[in-house]
Structures are given as structure tokens and as C-alpha cells.
Amino acid sequence: MNKLFKTIISASILSVALASTAYAKPYKIGAAVYGLKGEFMQMWVDQLEKHPAVLDGTVDITVFDGRYDALTQSNQFDTMITQKFDAILFVPIDIEAGGDAVEKANEAGIPVIGSNTKVTGDSLYSYVGNDDVKAGEMQAEAIAKAIGGKGNIVIMEGPIGQSAQIERTQGNQTVFAKYPDIKILEQKPANWSRAEAMTIMENWLTSHPNAINAVVGQNDDIGLGGLEAIRAKGIELNTIPTAGIDGIKDGIQSVKDGELYVSFFQDAKAQAQGALDVALRKLEGESYQPRSVIWQEYADQMPWGDGTAKRYDIPWTEITKENADRLLQKLSE
Template structure:
């Protein structure tokens, strides 16, 4: 009888423990996404993609997106908030790649792991970085303009923000192509800070300063390319006569390519860069048992393998958009 009572009690206790284990809540990971600014379409695509990540939709991740408003100090303060409120991890697209290194150092010292995405950060303390090869992007867009010009002519270059490594690296790629094509002369080059409005103003000034002399435009992103197109149209110049190339693959740029007003854009996959970054961060937090949840790892399995999810660099391939395939991408938007 005593044995029966002991066995019954033990079994009941085991059942209660099992039931408790089954009902124990799964940890929710508190993750912040610090984005340099959300006024341009690419950043909006990135934000929408991260919100659509399966781990966010299932509740495994509690996500907060921070708008950096194109200001380093704003982003720095947002990291202070994440540290104070004890976030589990952060995704980071910096407006200033150099100063961003100090942000990563501060976060790491406070126990806040950081994964970089889209825009490089000068830091060896990042958990990992996922983005496209910006040097190659600059090479590809410059090559498209130079080829359309037959290797001869005058170009202007619209650059990204000073201090952002993505812009610097795209500029390096552009310069590599120009060095190989001495028949191309650079009339002007200046930052328009990824902004369509700033590019419009710059281009208007350059058209006035160099009447009839600008043969091509190399813009380090699509927003600036679109600003240049608007300036040409305002000046009565058909943009189809002035080869223009950009980077990102935003909707208006793809439509401009379809109309023949741009020769090319190199499309960055915002979904791959955003959702890939979150998977990498979750792998760091949860450990080797974590399996990536985004479909992008199947999409790029051959060119960007997941491996064990612990690589320091993941390079998302560029997709070239020209008039030949622009309609396909317009239909997807």
C-alpha cells in the first residue's frame, strides 16, 4: 500500500512537472532595428521586410524600429535607449559608418550584440554584417554609363553621405571604372545625401554651370538619380539623351528604366538584408539549434549559404535591372 501511494504521488508529480514544462512561456526576444532614416523607399522596403519576418509575426521577436532621421547623434541616443531598456540585440544601418564604430563599441560593452545590415560600420565588434558589395555596385553602374557613352564624354557624380562607408565604397568602384576609361571626364562630383530633392538642386546648378556639356550621370543611389532626371526635364533636356544609372532598385527608378530615362539600377534585396540580419542575430542569441526562418536563405542558397549562421560577412548578390527586364520588376511592386 505504501509503495502504491508513493508511486501514485511520484507519477502525479511527474505529470505536473511535464505539464508545467509544456506551458512554460517561450522567451520573447526584444530586438531593436536602428535605421539611418525612413524617408527613402529603400529604407521603407527594409523596414517592411523586417516587420514581415516569420519570427516577428509569430511573436518570438518583439521588434522596435528606430528612425535615425539621418542624424548620427539621434542614432547614438537610440542605442542608449536600447541599452537602458535591456534589449536583447540590435540591427544597425548607420548614417555615419565611422562614428558608428563607437556606437557598436558602446553597445557591445553593455552586453547588447549588434548585427550590421545594408550600410557597413567600421567595427570589428559586430556579430556579423549582411549587405551587398558596394564597390562592385559602383563598378557596375559606372560601367553601364561609360558603355552607353562609348567611352567618351563628360559625367557628373552624385555621391552618398560623407562618412558612410557604403557611399565611399561605391565611389571607389566608380573610380576604378573611370581610371580604365580616360576618355570620360568628371565635370562635378558632390554629395546629395541619398536625397532626391538635394540631387535635383545640385543637378540644376550643374546644368547652369556646364550648359550642354553633361553627357552622363552616375548616381550612387536611385533617389539621387531620380532627382537628376527631374532637373533635366525642368531644363528641357530629354533624360533619354543623357545616360543615368543608380543603385537600389526602388520603384520609381525601375519605372524610369522601363521608360528609357535610366539605363540601369543595381537592385539591392531589402528583404534579404533585413530578414537575413534578424536570423543571424537570433542564431547568435539562441545558439546553433536555431534554424533560419526567412525564405531568403533558400533563395540565395548557392551564392550566400547559411552555413552555421555564424559567419562574419554575408554578401547579398546584386540584381541588374535594365530596360530588358524592368517590366518584370514593375509587376512585382
């Protein structure tokens, strides 16, 4: 071997060694979300990918689209376990089946941090999200107030068996039970889908002509779908107050325009980036300091502490005409 060739090899080895020292292998973290058809989950993923640790290469994120199917999510967990992911951020479609998937990851030594929706039991390392029972209560109270505590309402739910559907329904029912003059005419899942909600509402408006006084949509897409059906029937939107939840762009704009009667903003950035910070705290230990700005924004209501709390509850914000522009700006950040 000639001297020049030896020099090149030595230089190459040194270069690799220096690169390895300067840049550690990124954490491989999976984000298993229940589905990407709806705008809120698209927002959640977008905000996750804007986390500083993702932007600087500390974390390599792989997003798994669960396609609204518990078996698909279970199979995706098998893939992440086989490929030895370092941690999993989980937004489950089913509260029961999701718990089984988490147990598999726990047995493989992979921490799972929940976000947005929950699983049964205490198998999650932590949960970062909003209180959906509270959301269901708030929208029901707003609707009850809008119709003076009496009248006929319809409720369109999320996917049956998902924690958000279960808990928002619980909140709805707790409030409406206090109003004996409010009657629930119909209640049916619309699966977070604007198109499904529009079809369901069209059918209800036909089967209950001039009888529906208000609509509870358990997310903004559902509420907006209901409004489209009301508009298509030639009915003035403000005569049938309609509620949503989420604070997607169209939902906020609809409240601002006086169409959607009320909605409540859940912060996708806080959910996604907060969950990733909690995951990194689990992987790096007590020296880790959270890197997302959301911990400063919600410092009073949701303190970081040492990053090991089992639950971090992000506060809801009622969307109004007055704060709509500020919230729309927040979505663009």
C-alpha cells in the same frame, strides 16, 4: 476566505502558469536605421516586419529612426542598452561613429548585426548586405559604355562618411580611372535625396550648358532627381544616360520606361530578414534554423552555413526592361 474565492485565485494562477509555459517572452530587438525619409529604408523596415519571427510574436521589433545623424543613433544605442534589448540590427549613417556605438553595445553584452551599411573595424557580430564597391564599379562601367568611353560626367553621392557613399565612390573612381577620355566635371553629395539631387543637377546644367554627357547617381532617388532636372530643362532624357542603385519601385519603373539608363537591385528583404535570422542564431544558438525564405533564394551565392559567418554578401541584380516586371512583383511580396 470563502471556497469560491479560493477556487478563482487558484484557477487564475494556473492560467498564468500555463500561458507562461505555452508562450515564452519575445525577444526584444532594436532596428537602428540611419533614416526613414528615403524609400529604400522604408522598404527595409517593411520587410523586417514581415519576417516570420516578427509575425508570430517570437520577436518584438522596435524601429529607431536615426534621422541621418550619428549622434542621434548613438543616443538610441544608449536607450537600447539601458532598456536591455536582446540584440540590435544596425544600419549606420557614419562608418566611424557607428563603430563607437557598436562597441558600447558589445561592452553591454548586446550583439549587433550590421545590414545595408557598415562600420569600421571588426566589432559587428555579422554583416548582411551587398558589396557597394562592386555596385559603384557596375554603374560606372555601364555609364562608360553608354558614352563610348569618353565625355563629361557628374557624380552625385550619398551622405559623406557613410559606408555606401565611401565604397560606391571607390568603385566609381576605380572604373573611371581606366578611361582617360572621361572627365568628372562635378562631384557632390545629394544625401540619398531626390529633391536635393534635382536642385544640384539644375545648378550643374546651368553652369555647364550642353557639356554634361552622363550622370552617376549613387542611389535611385538621386538618379531620379537628376532626371527630373534634365526633363525640366527640356532635354531628352536618353541624351544624358543616368545611373542609379537600389531598385526602389520608381527606379525599376523608370528603367522599364527607358528613362533611367541603368540601376542595380539590392534586396531589402534579404538584408533585413537575413540580419534578423543571424541575430536569432546568436540568441538561440546552433539549434536555430533560419526562417526567412531568402536563404533558399540565395542558397548558392550566400549559403547559411552555421549562421555565424562574419559577412553575408547578397548578390546584385542588374535591372533591365526584361526583368523589371519580375522585380516589381518581388517588391510587392
